[in-house]
Amino acid sequence: DGGITQSPKYLFRKEGQNVTLSCEQNLNHDAMYWYRQDPGQGLRLIYYSQIVNDFQKGDIAEGYSVSREKKESFPLTVTSAQKNPTAFYLCASSPYRSGANVLTFGAGSRLTVL
Amino acid sequence: AQKITQTQPGMFVQEKEAVTLDCTYDTSDPSYGLFWYKQPSSGEMIFLIYQGSYDQQNATEGRYSLNFQKARKSANLVISASQLGDSAMYFCAMREENTDKLIFGTGTRLQVFP
Numbered sequence: 001d002g003g004i005t006q007s008p009k010y011l012f013r014k015e016g017q018n019v020t021l022s023c024e025q026n027l028n029h030d031a032m033y034w035y036r037q038d039p040g041q042g043l044r045l046i047y048y049s050q051i052v053n054d055f056q057k058g059d060i061a062e063g064y065s066v067s068r069e070k071k072e073s074f075p076l077t078v079t080s081a082q083k084n085p086t087a088f089y090l091c092a093s094s095p096y097r098s099g100a101n102v103l104t105f106g107a108g109s110r111l112t113v114l
Numbered sequence: 115a116q117k118i119t120q121t122q123p124g125m126f127v128q129e130k131e132a133v134t135l136d137c138t139y140d141t142s143d144p145s146y147g148l149f150w151y152k153q154p155s156s157g158e159m160i161f162l163i164y165q166g167s168y169d170q171q172n173a174t175e176g177r178y179s180l181n182f183q184k185a186r187k188s189a190n191l192v193i194s195a196s197q198l199g200d201s202a203m204y205f206c207a208m209r210e211e212n213t214d215k216l217i218f219g220t221g222t223r224l225q226v227f228p
Binding site for chain 2: 031033035040041042043044045048050058059088090092096101102103104105106107108110
């Protein structure tokens, strides 16, 4: 079945440590996105990528980094520079410039900083 | 800058009744798309319905319809014949043609009671 796989589902990190969240899709979508969700709030865009080897900052990119070396993969690194990293992280993908460009989401990764 | 506003943090509706979830938006781009997503307690985001800025008719998908009032910049979601399984968070989102970013509102928590 086509879809988006995020791992790990739950992750605990000590302060000062970098952590990488994985996002893989087999939908042959060009565009991929990372969102952050805090309790009781909407989704905020961290980074997005429309093609391989290219990506753009979203609204809250500080303290995060990404890479897009392969079409199907878009990992997100939460660095020690991110002041409040505890949150629910959602990865999504969509066809690029194709009709409604509906996003397909992964199941999310919940990061807790101890 | 684009902006999405959902003014109802929580809504209650009795099973089998209809409910309207409000969404207003702000953009200077003449070409944009409006989306509604559902987020159950499990966390995944489920696409419900899409409305393009140039669409003449209001979008409908089964029990979901979008009341699109372009002059008022509103895109309210109407759920008819509510079911217990409709209890979830609902997010309105907008994508502008020139940015390709999907921006979300803060969401409305809908609770359906018997």
